[in-house]
Amino acid sequence: MSNHDLVINRKMARQNGIVQPLLTDLYQITMAYAYWKSGKVNDVAVFDLFFRTNPFQGEFTIFAGLEECLKFLENFHYSDSDIDYLMQTLPDNIEPEFYAYLKDLTCKDIKLSAIEEGSVVFPRVPLLRIEGPLIVAQLLETTLLTLVNFASLMATNAARYRMVAGKNVSLLEFGLRRAQGPDGGLSASKYAYVGGFDGTSNVLAGKMFDIPVRGTHAHSFVTSFSSLADVRSAALRHAGSHESCDLLQRAADWRRRVATVLDVSPEEASDGELAALISYAVAFPTGFLALVDTYDVKRYNSHGARINGHSGYNSNCGSNGNTISEPSARSAYGYSTVERTLRSGLLNFCAVALALNDCGYRAVGIRIDSGDLAYLSVLARNSFEQIAEAFKLNWFAKLTIVASNDINEDTILSLNEQGHKIDCFGIGTHLVTCQRQPALGCVYKLVEINGQPRIKLSQDVGKVTIPGHKEAYRLFGADGHALIDLLQRSSEPAPVVGQKVLCRHPFQESKRAYVIPSKVEHLYKECWSAGRVRVRSKPLSEVRARVQASLRALRQDIKRNLNPTPYKVAVSDDLYSFIHDLWLQNAPIGELS
Helix, strand or coil: CCHHHHHHHHHHHCCCCCCCCCCCCHHHHHHHHHHHHCCCCCCEEEEEEECCCCCCCCCCEECCCHHHHHHHHHCCCCCHHHHHHHHHHCCCCCCHHHHHHHHCCCCCCCEEEECCCCCEECCCCCCEEEEEEHHHHHHCHHHHHHHHHHHHHHHHHHHHHHHHHCCCCEEEECCHHHCCHHHHHHHHHHHHHHHCCCEECCHHHHHHHCCCECCCCCHHHHHCCCCHHHCCCCEEECCCCCCEEEHHHHHHHHHHHHHHHHCCCHHHCCHHHHHHHHHHHHHCCCCCEEECCCCCHHHECCCCCECCCCCCCCCCCCCCCCCCCCCCCCECCECCHHHHHHHHHHHHHHHHHHHHHHCCCCCCEEEECCCCHHHHHHHHHHHHHHHHHHHCCHHHHHCEEEECCCCCHHHHHHHHHCCCCCCEEEECHHHHCCCCCCCCCCEEEEEEECCEECCCCCCCHHHCCCCCCEEEEEEECCCCCEEEEEEEECCCCCCCCCCCEEEECCCCCCCEEEECCCEEEECCEEEEECCEECCCCCCHHHHHHHHHHHHHCCCHHHHCCCCCCCCEEEEEHHHHHHHHHHHHHHCCCCCCC
């Protein structure tokens, strides 16, 4: 085994401490006792874990969470303290032998088959197939659902952001402070990366999952400085020599020169902001990326002191990325966000960036956290290009522009229409809380017991289960794109490339079509059996690449944001007949009088 594989396996061995057998619903354990009491210890069951509807009004979902499911199976064991707690919690009539039975339970007799993590998946197609002792398989239900539901929802949400942003724009996850608790925040960071984000602000996620960590500074850093006198040390060692650069003096000189190029007054800019940016640049000369929308310049004098008691920070102008004309963008307190960003934030940033250049360092760029993001990004890019031309510094025109501030999928689509110049989006609340749809709705249904198929009937046809032990195949069309997912009984031969296959809607008799596949992909892999993981643990970077490869296999009309084309999921002719025969056997016969 290579060192790389050893590292991967060590990472897989790390399981979230709260993922344990007691992370379940009480009724799983009470059912387990009832099964045990009924003598069903040796019964063998098959359960399917699947969902019924794609999230976010889309037509695809990304499957994620498999690795955590395998860790859970690997570490499944009731500890002494777990047994003690259950003895105190369950009714007094529970026989002591049941607790001894639980104490010895493991997943060694469970077999789990799954679609590859990071794959595009669709409603009704089981993501996991769990086979084994009924009691053990039942006890796994809630935990497997919680591990798959949010992971898949988050990965899907992130993948949608990646598609609307485009491949040339970076995406950073900034949602930890708004996430649903610490574990929700950690999971969100992990699966945002899987779905296509480039990095996270979450340091623990970076350590645990080897995700690139990114971040700048907050408005509080800027507002903690009130004048140039707050710069304690502006000395910076020149990158190419042992000489020392006075960043304060150089930045002050550059501010006057840049103001002429940008046609603004250096007297209106906040000295406190300049002091903050100088101090940050001294601390991070090779990673200088500054927040530039802190101050409303009309509210501050040349020493950075507030004039009239109003807070200069104003974040309500175009905060959703909507186009706002310059006159209507003016705040009640003076200059608009656009004006203050140009006259203070941008001016001070450019001055410090040029001073850093004198000292042998190149700034990274800026972050905009309020205002009309499209207009501001164009303004910033134009300013950078003006300075690049004025001072013959070609690299300056390409400085990075990062935008944040409550961005969602629709915001990015709107910004795209407005021709923004943003290089990177920092996205928090809407991403990590999945505000458009807070749950995926995966379910865990019994489809076979002791070799006998089981079907759940409902007046809502969408809730009728597809019974029995099944296999799933993805059939590709002549253009190389995925065409249809086909469920078959496991006893049926697999579809063959070039041979006609009859594909049927599971519940609508007239909906059927022949498919001649150019490629057939068997979707299930045996991932766990005989007490061992049967697949290689993959680093998140590989799962992330799988997401993008799987999405490329879909036609564009299936992935589009507005009115996407539904992807077809079908059953074989044999399975169709099997479903409906079983349905008739189990459906009650009415009586008319």
